[in-house]
Amino acid sequence: MFFLVFVITIVSFLNERSQGTLERLMASPLRRGEIVLGYMLGFTVLALVQAAEVLVFALAILKIQNHGNVLLIFGMEALMAIAAVNLGIFLSMFARSEFQAVQFIPLVVVPQMLLSGIIFPVSSEPTALQYLSNVLPLTYAVNGMRDIMVKGADLTWSALQLDAAVVAGFCVLLIVAGTATLRRRLG
Template sequence: MHGGPRYDALDFFAPAMVGYFAFFFVFLLTAVAFLRERVAGTLERLMAAPLRRSELVVGYMAGFGLFALLQAVAVILVAVLGLRVHYHGALLSVFVLVLALALVAVNLGIFLSTFARTELQAVQFIPIVILPQGLLCGVIWPLSSLPDWLRPAAYALPLTYGVGALRDVMLKGQGLLTTSVRLDLLAVLAFAALFAALAVGTIRRQGA
């Protein structure tokens, strides 16, 4: 893999797990939380207040972004202290990448919550959104082991870039400004912006 012979499978997994868990939980929590806002009518109440829709989305990003950071700390602590994986990266760089992934997850969660009516339906997004990313984005096995025809799918998914960057930072000790990390981060932020636009679009004051 990336390093010398001292590196094992756990070292390969750990950075990916930091990103994957952040994405998974933030997505699921946001989708369920926002679905509850829709079903309980609190979203309607918020829309009757002089708030901008974007203020609401930014609020969600701030709240769940903070949650993702706390979770990243927990995952890193378990990985480094418990599993004794190799770790070189600067914590700040890891936080920036986790935060970027959390923004993607929050906005995707808000957007997709439109298409669920119950919390059970929201949970059914896991096989659609979470599982393919786990299999295709280099979380479990490297991208290079994917067959050629599947590789374009991997590059169409945000986690591919997030996991790649986290691995570069945590395993190789690269900084955020290294070309490959920087490009990956920009790709993740581009996904976040795209989903943010979609999310704001689904919270229509003049909807229905």
């Protein structure tokens, strides 16, 4: 889900810039932060629909075993989706074409997917890569999802609280960075 949401966001936001829509919005009385939040909310709604579809498919069709609260799973999916949206908006500011935007996939998204514990455990990585993994927000999202679905974690678990806080903090950081970058690139 992280991958698809990121790609859709970065390409769509880049198209908004290249078609002049973003510049027209910048001429409106809206502040840059409001523009970024508006785009973020729009892309996030689409991402949440996709997250719900993935969750229903995984639990109802694939019958993936779940020991946790479905709403908590969806909440962690929502945080992942918001992180992917904000990462896409932020990185789109550094690309001038779709080709350049897509180049961020092997540079930013694939390493996160490989190092976050989705494919193989972080504990099996070399020590240096484990340190890098512990900086990546997707690692915390994966840990949170695993804790909920496999261990039945709830909101009283400090590990789950930490995972959610790190991903949420990353989202806030990217909103601020996206707003500042928009200001520099267009302002």
